[in-house]
Amino acid sequence: MNTTPNVWQEVMRGMKTWARLNSPWVLHFNTGSCNGCDIEILATLTPRYDLERLGVRLQASPRHADILLCTGAVTRQARDRLVRIYAQMHEPKCVVAIGSCALSGGVFQGCYNVLGGIEDVLPVDAYIPGCPPRPEAVIDGVVKLLDGLRARGRQGKADSQ
Amino acid sequence: MNPLAALFALLIFPGGLSLLAAGLVYEWVDRKLLAGLHNRVGPRWFQPLADALKLLVKEEVVPEGVNQALFIGLPLVALAGALSAAVYVPLAGLAPVHSFPGDLIVVLYLLSLLTLGMGLAGTNTLDRFSLIGATRTLTQVFSYEAPFLMALLGAAVVAGSLSVSEICAYAGEHWLILTQPLGFVVALIGLMGKLEMPPFDAPEAHTEIVAGALTEYSGRGLAFFHLGRSVELVVGLTLVAAVYLGGLSSPVWFAVKTLALLLVMVGLQALLARLRIDQTVGLWWRYGALLVLVQWLVLILIQRS
Numbered sequence: 001m002n003t004t005p006n007v008w009q010e011v012m013r014g015m016k017t018w019a020r021l022n023s024p025w026v027l028h029f030n031t032g033s034c035n036g037c038d039i040e041i042l043a044t045l046t047p048r049y050d051l052e053r054l055g056v057r058l059q060a061s062p063r064h065a066d067i068l069l070c071t072g073a074v075t076r077q078a079r080d081r082l083v084r085i086y087a088q089m090h091e092p093k094c095v096v097a098i099g100s101c102a103l104s105g106g107v108f109q110g111c112y113n114v115l116g117g118i119e120d121v122l123p124v125d126a127y128i129p130g131c132p133p134r135p136e137a138v139i140d141g142v143v144k145l146l147d148g149l150r151a152r153g154r155q156g157k158a159d160s161q
Numbered sequence: 162m163n164p165l166a167a168l169f170a171l172l173i174f175p176g177g178l179s180l181l182a183a184g185l186v187y188e189w190v191d192r193k194l195l196a197g198l199h200n201r202v203g204p205r206w207f208q209p210l211a212d213a214l215k216l217l218v219k220e221e222v223v224p225e226g227v228n229q230a231l232f233i234g235l236p237l238v239a240l241a242g243a244l245s246a247a248v249y250v251p252l253a254g255l256a257p258v259h260s261f262p263g264d265l266i267v268v269l270y271l272l273s274l275l276t277l278g279m280g281l282a283g284t285n286t287l288d289r290f291s292l293i294g295a296t297r298t299l300t301q302v303f304s305y306e307a308p309f310l311m312a313l314l315g316a317a318v319v320a321g322s323l324s325v326s327e328i329c330a331y332a333g334e335h336w337l338i339l340t341q342p343l344g345f346v347v348a349l350i351g352l353m354g355k356l357e358m359p360p361f362d363a364p365e366a367h368t369e370i371v372a373g374a375l376t377e378y379s380g381r382g383l384a385f386f387h388l389g390r391s392v393e394l395v396v397g398l399t400l401v402a403a404v405y406l407g408g409l410s411s412p413v414w415f416a417v418k419t420l421a422l423l424l425v426m427v428g429l430q431a432l433l434a435r436l437r438i439d440q441t442v443g444l445w446w447r448y449g450a451l452l453v454l455v456q457w458l459v460l461i462l463i464q465r466s
Contacts, residue, residue: 015214018211019211019215019218020215022205022207022208022211022215023208023211023212023215047196047199047200050201050202050203052201052203053202053203053205055205055212059367060368060371061290061371061372061375061376063372063376063377063378063379063383064372064375064383066215066219090219090220090379091219092220
């Protein structure tokens, strides 16, 4: 549609963006990590850092989640599962790569069984470097991702449907 | 009752919109108090609203191999059941909007619609986790439902009526928590089983079976199930508070009572670990049902003498 949006559509879009920003449910998938980053993600979700104050909840089903947290370099075995889990998630969805290996393959780069970072397989929205990243870094990454989504929502791109 | 007043009662107050709002508020209180007991900050006050809105605007996909009509219809039935149960209970401590002899049974069946809807929704999909979750949900229905019903029937026996409003009138003169403590305990814990709160959350155990019966649901369907659960929390708390804690009263005092009940439930949630499904069934039929039967025996003996 090329018509300029009216006030009602603006309000609806604002509400959608607000709800999506304030209720990011995450799904955690290990694509071939050494478990260091996974432990840090779990530490982030524990009461000490308490991501529920930002509305983040860990979901077990890809159908319920909005954000896919990937840790580790993508191995050849994990690739198909990763793509399938991404396909099972419903729009709108985001991918966050956590840890050095997820960014580039890290120390596993060039291994016979490793494809590389997450971005070689899926479109990544946020990168959180570190080996492993501290919980503060994970929270910072989530906040930056939400800021990016807010900017996208303002431009009206978040709502592709 | 004229049609306009009936519509207002159904859609605005005490049913419909205000009930949904109350459901979101109670869900927030539940999560916030639980967070307090976990020693963390907890969700912000608008969190349940943001969750519900986000799910409502999320893409909904009907997976392969399901009956489409059931997949789309069951969340509606579940939410409608929870919402219509509210017509017969004294929400906010005011007299029920509608009342007829025997509506206590109708309320309990309407409240079960949510659980039955979740069970059917789980069996409707091909996913194995949904199926296991649905089996557990339905098994749990058969374990807590009868003791819960029997506990509330204890109140009906002393009030001499199966109508919620007459039980409330009786409960206004006698605090049934003092005369029927066993029934109160079973009813409160039965409510926790109905809402699948932590000791009884085997049906949706995230660490075992993904998300139980609702694994394949997203978007609108999931939002309706969540809203239905929030509404059921309010309706169930209202029912238990009205029957056991002194019937009808002023809205503020009544809110204090329901929040006190919620606090007890939150404490139990934080305190107890998840029961296996066979332990749940064992708990209800070995102890829950037995406690209620003892309660009935005492009531019948006292009434005879």
